[in-house]
Amino acid sequence: MVKQLANMENDALKLIRDNGGIMLQSDLWKKLKLDSREGSRLVARLVKRGLVKREETLVNGRKTYKLYVMESNKESSPIVVSLNSILNIPCVTCIYIDQCSPGNFYEPGTCLWLDSWVKKLVNHK
Numbered sequence: 001m002v003k004q005l006a007n008m009e010n011d012a013l014k015l016i017r018d019n020g021g022i023m024l025q026s027d028l029w030k031k032l033k034l035d036s037r038e039g040s041r042l043v044a045r046l047v048k049r050g051l052v053k054r055e056e057t058l059v060n061g062r063k064t065y066k067l068y069v070m071e072s073n074k075e076s077s078p079i080v081v082s083l084n085s086i087l088n089i090p091c092v093t094c095i096y097i098d099q100c101s102p103g104n105f106y107e108p109g110t111c112l113w114l115d116s117w118v119k120k121l122v123n124h125k
């Protein structure tokens with residue numbers, strides 16, 4: 001069920017994006033084959049999550065809503081995460097990593113290797 005909702009939200013966002021980032025709410029419901037109750041709930045979830053903005057408008061004298069994909073969600077560009085800052089962390093090559101956890105002899109809170117690495121990192125900034 002949760003997956004279906006997520007898929008429906010993704011489909012809705014894609015349809016709006018493919019339409020230039022703007023779409024009438026009623027057109028979205030039609031394309032997704034949703035009734036007004038389901039469609040309203042879907043749009044409410046998207047608005048609540050900050051993925052779309054809803055703006056009242058008149059079409060042929062009838063009140064409806066325009067949906068706008070929020071700027072940060074217009075393109076589904078991948079998030080680039082750099083791992084450079086943690087490549088040299090001693091835990092990556094530590095032979096004690098399987099035994100290391102809070103309360104054990106080897107633990108991150110008292111580890112001199114980790115402490116030394118953090119200090120070097122801070123001093124290089």
Ligand code: SF4
Nearest residue numbers: 091094097100108111
């Ligand atoms: S915190 Fe220290 S002991 Fe634990 S895995 Fe990292 S380097 Fe090894």
